[in-house]
Amino acid sequence: MNKAAELTEEQRDGGTVIRLSGNLAIACLHDLPARLDAVQGPINAVDVSQVDHIDTIGAWTVHSAAKRLNAPITGANEDAKRLIEAVGTLDEPFSLRPDKVSPLTRVVGQIGDAVISAGTTLMGLLGFFGASLVAAWGLIRHPSRFRVNAVVQRFEVVGVSALGIIGLMSFLIGIVIAQQGSVQLRQFGMEMLTINLVGRLTFRELGVLMTAIMVAGRSGSAFAAQLGTMKLTEEIDAMRTIGVSPMEALVMPRTLAVVVMMPLLGFYASIVAVIGGGFLCAVALDIPPITFVQRLREVVPITDLWVGLIKAPVFGIIIALSGCYQGMQVKANAEEVGLRTTAAVVQAIFLVIVIDAFFAVFFTWVGWN
Amino acid sequence: MQQADERRVDDAIAQDGVAIRVRGLRNSFGDQVVHEKLDLDVRKGEILGVVGGSGTGKSVLMRSIIGLQTPDEGDVCVFGEAMVGRLDDEALAVRKRWGVLFQGGALFSTLTVAENVEVPIREYYPNIGPKLREEIAAYKIRMTGLPAEAGPKYPAELSGGMRKRAGLARALALDPDLLFLDEPTAGLDPIGAAAFDDQTRKLQQTLGLTVFLITHDLDTLYSICDRVAVLADKKVIAVGTIEELLALDHPWIQEYFNGPRGRAATAAVEREKNKVASASPEGRQ
Numbered sequence: 058m059n060k061a062a063e064l065t066e067e068q069r070d071g072g073t074v075i076r077l078s079g080n081l082a083i084a085c086l087h088d089l090p091a092r093l094d095a096v097q098g099p100i101n102a103v104d105v106s107q108v109d110h111i112d113t114i115g116a117w118t119v120h121s122a123a124k125r126l127n128a129p130i131t132g133a134n135e136d137a138k139r140l141i142e143a144v145g146t147l148d149e150p151f152s153l154r155p156d157k158v159s160p161l162t163r164v165v166g167q168i169g170d171a172v173i174s175a176g177t178t179l180m181g182l183l184g185f186f187g188a189s190l191v192a193a194w195g196l197i198r199h200p201s202r203f204r205v206n207a208v209v210q211r212f213e214v215v216g217v218s219a220l221g222i223i224g225l226m227s228f229l230i231g232i233v234i235a236q237q238g239s240v241q242l243r244q245f246g247m248e249m250l251t252i253n254l255v256g257r258l259t260f261r262e263l264g265v266l267m268t269a270i271m272v273a274g275r276s277g278s279a280f281a282a283q284l285g286t287m288k289l290t291e292e293i294d295a296m297r298t299i300g301v302s303p304m305e306a307l308v309m310p311r312t313l314a315v316v317v318m319m320p321l322l323g324f325y326a327s328i329v330a331v332i333g334g335g336f337l338c339a340v341a342l343d344i345p346p347i348t349f350v351q352r353l354r355e356v357v358p359i360t361d362l363w364v365g366l367i368k369a370p371v372f373g374i375i376i377a378l379s380g381c382y383q384g385m386q387v388k389a390n391a392e393e394v395g396l397r398t399t400a401a402v403v404q405a406i407f408l409v410i411v412i413d414a415f416f417a418v419f420f421t422w423v424g425w426n
Numbered sequence: 427m428q429q430a431d432e433r434r435v436d437d438a439i440a441q442d443g444v445a446i447r448v449r450g451l452r453n454s455f456g457d458q459v460v461h462e463k464l465d466l467d468v469r470k471g472e473i474l475g476v477v478g479g480s481g482t483g484k485s486v487l488m489r490s491i492i493g494l495q496t497p498d499e500g501d502v503c504v505f506g507e508a509m510v511g512r513l514d515d516e517a518l519a520v521r522k523r524w525g526v527l528f529q530g531g532a533l534f535s536t537l538t539v540a541e542n543v544e545v546p547i548r549e550y551y552p553n554i555g556p557k558l559r560e561e562i563a564a565y566k567i568r569m570t571g572l573p574a575e576a577g578p579k580y581p582a583e584l585s586g587g588m589r590k591r592a593g594l595a596r597a598l599a600l601d602p603d604l605l606f607l608d609e610p611t612a613g614l615d616p617i618g619a620a621a622f623d624d625q626t627r628k629l630q631q632t633l634g635l636t637v638f639l640i641t642h643d644l645d646t647l648y649s650i651c652d653r654v655a656v657l658a659d660k661k662v663i664a665v666g667t668i669e670e671l672l673a674l675d676h677p678w679i680q681e682y683f684n685g686p687r688g689r690a691a692t693a694a695v696e697r698e699k700n701k702v703a704s705a706s707p708e709g710r711q
Contacts, residue, residue, distance in 0.1 A: 083551055083601055084522065090558045112601035113569075113633065114562055121561065143632050144565055151564040153540035153577040389582035390535030 060109065062089040064096075072101030075128075081108050081115030093122040106132025116140035120148065178404075185382040186374075189312060192304040204310055211314030215276045216322060223271050227259075227326040230267060231333025234258060239342055248342055252349055255334030256357040264327030265319075265365045266413060269372040272319065273405040277380035280311050281401035284384025285394040293385070303385070312377040319373035320366050327365060360425040368416050372409045379405045445470045445604055445636040446491055451500035453486050460486050462660040464500070470603075473630055473637040474665075475647045477682065478657030484640045485529070487657065488606055491638070492526055493517075504604070522550055524604040525597030529612065531589035533581040539592045540577040543567060546599045562599070570595045571625050587618045591625075598629070605630075607639045611646055619643060623650050644683075644691035656682075 060079040067074045075096060079085065103123045105111070111119075120141050123130050133141060158166070196203050238254040284307060287293050293303050331353065338344040383401035387393050420426065446468035453461040460483035468474045478484050489495035491502050493509050502509045507520045525546075533542050543563040547554055554562070567577055570591040581589055590610060597605060610626065611619035627650045630637055641647060647654055648668065655665045658678050664671055671679050682688060 083547075083554075086551075087553055091555065113565075114601055117562060117565060118558070139632060143569075147565040147568045149568065149574060151568075151574040151577060153538070153560050153564060155578045389580070392536045 061085050061087055062115070064089060064092050066096070070101065072099070074102050074104050075100055075122075075126075076104045076107060077119065078107035079109060081105075081111040081119070083112060083114040086115065086118065090118050093118060096122070096126065098126050098128075100126045100128040102128050102131045104132045105130060105137055106134075108134075108137060111137045111140055113140055113144055117144045120145050124148070181386070182379060182382055182404075185385075186378055188304055189308055189378060192302065192309055196305065196309060202305060204306065207306070207310035208313050211310050212318060214279075215272065215311075215314045216318035219271065219275055219318075219322060220325065222275075223268055223322055223326050224329045226267060226271060227264065227329040228333040228336075230263060231255060231259065231330035231335075232337045234263070234330070235334035235337040236341065239337075249344070249352065251334070251338060251342065252344070252352045253356045255331060255338075256353045257361055259327045259330040259334070260357060260361040261364050262413075264330055265323035265369050265372065266409070268319065268323045268326045268369070269376060269409045270406055272315065272322065272373070273376045273380075273402050273409065276311075276315060277376045277405045278398045278402050280377065280380030281384040281398040282394055284381055285387035285397050288385060288387045289391070289394065308377075308381045308385075311381060312374065315373040315377040316370045317373075319376075320369040323365055323369040324362075327362075358425075360420075364416070364420050364425060368413065371412060371416075375408045375412065376405045379408065443470055444468065445505060446638065447501075447503040448487075448491065449501045449503075451487070451490060451502065452498045453483060453490060453495065454498055459660060461490075461497070461500075464661045466655060466662045466665070468636060468638055469653075470636050471634060472652040473626070473639055473650055475651035475654040476638065476640045476657060477642070477647065477654060479678070482657040483660075484657055485608055488526075488608055488638065488640060492524065492606060518550075522600055523602055524606065525600065525602035526606040527590065527593045527597045527608060527610060529608045531581065531586075531593035533589060533592055533596070535581050538578050538580055539567060539572070539584070539595070540564070542581070542592060543595045543599050546596065550600060563595075566595045566598055567592070569598065569629065571621065587614045587622070590614070590622065594625075598633075601633065602635070604636045604638070607637060607641075609640055609642065611641065611643045616645075619645065620649075626650060644687055645694065648691050648695045 062077065062079045062081050062085050065076045065078070067076055075093075077089075081089075103119060103126070105119060108115075116137065119130060119137075130141060235251050235255050239248050239251045242248050242250050242254075284293070287307075293307075296303050296306060335346055335349045338349050339346055380401045383397040383404070387397050444467050446466070448464060448466040451461050451464040451466075452459070464487070466487075476484050476487065486495055490497050490500075491504065491509070493512055493514075496511060500510070504520050505523060507517055509517060509520065533539070534545065537545070540560070540563045543566050544559050547559050547562060564574065564577060568574060572588060572591045572595065576584065576588060576592065581592065584592060594607075594610070597607075607626070611622050614622060623646050626637065626639075629635060630650075639646070639651065651668075653665055653667055654671060655662050656671065656676075656679055657663070658676075663676060664674055664679065668683065672683055683692070
């Protein structure tokens with residue numbers, strides 16, 4: 058049964074006959090198709106009388122060889138005849154690959170596509186922002202439609218569950234800033250300025266920025282994946298037909314949760330980072346915690362805290378909206394969920410940093426430096 | 427233990443002519459027992475329809491046989507090879523001999539239809555060159571009744587019925603001896619469903635397939651199944667031709683085949699028969 062397929066060429070009646078033998082099933086073909094391809098005509102016949110077993114792939118191989126060599130197939134038993142006839146009726150010209158395009162056209166086309174997609178993404182995000190404002194206005198006018206449970210549940214997922222990782226990250230960042238800062242400042246004999254560095258940097262910038270990056274990675278990606286999967290399984294379409302607006306039921310709770318949680322998490326991150334810095338000062342620089350706190354109160358103006366807290370909800374809106382927007386854009390397949398999730402995180406972090414730069418200029422301009 | 431040994435001896439004696447042998451299968455999810463002491467034989471070369479109410483574990487039975495679900499107890503033999511507890515990359519000789527069509531087609535969404543069909547060939551037989559592989563994919567696609575233009579399309583661009591045909595083409599890629607179909611005609615329009623049934627029958631006859639067919643479609647049962655297995659009360663309560671099943675006095679079976687839809691399907695089959703009977707004498711004149 059499992060005899061490998063064999064090919065022999067024989068001289069018979071003044072011409073060449075290809076004789077196939079053994080098992081012509083896919084598992085036993087081995088290099089037979091290649092050897093058949095190598096046969097050059099003229100051939101009188103393809104003899105399959107010695108074939109024990111044949112499947113459609115074997116039948117196809119025989120059929121296409123016979124067709125190429127323009128030779129009849131002889132000696133086929135009933136099974137073989139049936140299969141060879143069956144595949145013969147299926148032999149039509151085909152194209153399995155999309156048409157090829159020249160590299161130049163392709164490159165130009167890709168650049169054009171990239172520009173168009175960047176433009177549409179930006180417009181789409183803006184439109185989505187508008188739609189979410191409309192939805193928010195709707196909720197303000199009809200507060201009974203507000204989904205308290207959904208929002209509270211998101212509070213937990215976005216905020217409370219993130220406390221551990223954000224705390225650990227901030228503590229380490231605080232230590233790193235204090236340590237690196239003290240090494241440089243020691244050269245001027247001004248190690249005390251480490252406290253200024255830690256205090257001002259974390260409250261103004263790093264606390265909120267690192268939190269935004271972490272939230273974008275944790276929650277923005279989750280939003281995109283959740284909504285994308287719901288889009289694929291037509292849950293969102295089902296929701297629409299029941300008369301529930303996905304903007305209200307899905308996007309609003311998530312956005313609100315992130316907007317509320319970002320300032321809280323940002324503040325928490327700043328405090329923990331300062332504690333990290335204080336810890337290093339106490340251990341490595343012999344600055345007692347009491348001095349650290351006293352000095353902190355003198356050098357960090359309260360406006361630094363406001364700067365951080367004002368930026369946080371704006372970052373939250375960006376993260377939530379780009380996550381939800383990318384999720385809602387999923388259309389065709391599972392791979393797109395992954396791509397959109399990545400896009401959501403990259404876009405959120407990029408936009409957060411861009412907006413952060415604007416904020417830096419703005420706050421300097423209003424004199425909060 | 428002794429019972430189990432005896433069962434194995436039985437299996438060895440009666441192995442001929444049986445493609446799938448399930449003995450003493452038990453499946454449960456938490457507290458919910460889906461199968462209990464379930465026995466089933468699928469003979470070589472037959473189309474076995476599997477019916478049962480929703481939630482009686484038809485798909486779970488199929489998943490147990492093809493090894494996607496590890497049963498709590500019981501033996502599953504496919505072509506005489508025990509399949510329970512085998513890893514994904516074991517028992518490859520058996521895996522090469524079956525093709526599975528999942529309910530939604532389960533096509534790989536990032537590959538074109540043609541590439542989907544090529545996957546099993548590429549995976550198991552790297553010795554087959556790209557040209558032959560494409561030719562094979564092309565005729566398999568046409569074999570299932572899809573137009574040739576469907577080859578370069580992605581699954582998302584196909585309709586539900588075309589997706590099922592493409593899934594069937596992938597299931598047939600390696601010329602399997604055994605074909606599992608999970609509700610192949612669900613969600614198809616009656617014309618499409620009838621065409622799919624026809625196609626299945628034709629393929630089964632041309633290729634000598636054994637088909638394990640889960641279905642709710644009474645027309646499919648009447649028109650192409652050699653035997654029907656009824657799943658109820660956590661086991662296979664009866665296997666046989668529809669006439670044999672109708673002779674049984676089980677409330678669910680009676681309800682199923684004698685309900686309004688069952689009667690309609692019976693009537694349709696009768697009409698077909700009469701038409702053939704009345705047409706043939708005229709043909710001879």
